[in-house]
Amino acid sequence: MEDREILEAAAAAAREARPVALATVVQVKGSTPRDVGSKMLIGADGEQVGTIGGGCGEADVIETARQVLDTGVPQLIRVELTDDVESFSPAVCGGVMDIFIERTEGSLQ
Amino acid sequence: MTGSANISAAAAAAAALEATNRGESVALVTVIAGPEPGAAGKRLIVTSDSVRGGLGSSEADAWAVDLARESLESRWRGLRSLEVGDATWEIYVESQHPRPELVIVGAGHIARPLAHIGSLIGFRVTVLDDRPEFASERWFPDADKVAVVDFAHPFRDVDVRPDSYIVLVTRAHEYDYDCIRELLSMSARPAYLGMIGSRRRVRAAFEALVSDGIDPRLLDDVRAPIGLDIAAETPEEIAVAIAAEIIAGRRGGSGVPLTESERVLRRVARKHESKKGAG
Helix, strand or coil: CCHHHHHHHHHHHHHCCCCEEEEEEEEEECCCCCCCCCEEEEECCCCEEECCCCCCCHHHHHHHHHHHHHHCCCEEEEEECCCCHHHCCCCCCCCEEEEEEEEECCCCC | CCCCCCCCHHHHHHHHHHHHHCCCCEEEEEEEECCCHHHCCCEEEEECCEEEEECCCHHHHHHHHHHHHHHHHHCCCEEEEEEECCEEEEEEEEEECCCCEEEEECCCCCHHHHHHHHHHCCCEEEEEECCCCCCCHHHCCCCCEEEECCCCCCCCCCCCCCCEEEEECCCCHHHHHHHHHHHHHCCCCCCEEEECCCHHHHHHHHHHHHHCCCCHHHHCCEECCCCCCCCCCCHHHHHHHHHHHHHHHHHCCCCCCHHHHHCHHHHHHHHHHHHHHHC
16 A cells, blocks of 8 residues: 555544544564565554554554544654564564654644 | 644644645644643644744754755654754654645546556546546546547646656557647756557557657657556556556666565475475
């Protein structure tokens, strides 16, 4: 999914005065599932638009997004996807991603 | 710089969409961490000739606007930090650009699934045909523009640019010939130009062009027959083969199956064999 669709969903949520959290990958190290700039929108009802990891590290992002939705205070989190491959954990995709999560206010101003 | 009130992420998203729909690029700067607790989330929206918002310090603003303008040119995205006196700013910069355009000439069976896929993969889609009953929005709900044109001048109302992707799927090679002639006479070269057809039909179009005195080197970049070889048969499959070639062109892919280029299993097997040999 392209940036454009996430931006459209964020603008639409604001028009409907629905707060949502916008997560953006701002820095990566190593072989990560998505590149810098990848975005994901998380709604208070659990709605998701886009993906920043395709299952890799997304649970942490969703958890933090809930806090950001509650407090309105942006957060920067680091997701490490460097678990041992033989663990078969979802975090074997490789690399480290820094993700900035902020709440979009219910306004286009 | 105008306004001290912060621009929300949603407002920045709306501004980016508005600018890119107008054909203009826009850079977004977001404070990740700043000297005050409230600094994170402050923002600048920067175009080639305008700046909105502010980061809370005119020095930081000036520095960030320079980075934003750099991103408008290079499409660079990422983090940067700046120290102003005792204060440290960490900002994230990215730019949003107008969608590349996919121009499908010939509104037949292949054009329909291709317009749909083109829209899904982020293109602004234009469909052209000389038959009003085919060039109808009814058949192309995802297209941004559907127009009836004269194939003698199919691109009269199309802005062919270095980020245009042009697919010729007309019903006769004489039209492909006309389209290629017109494209070669234009100043901008598209990023991609593909022409459908059997080897025989493609040959007929190329022969007509070359015997017209067109330098074959000018035709080197024409992808014909169009698409990657996945043995596609149906119009939908052919649309996938064409879309795959377009993605490879846009992103710099080789079109080679990853299993062959990566050869992961072969590497694992070799490692195990050398272990056995050693043990």
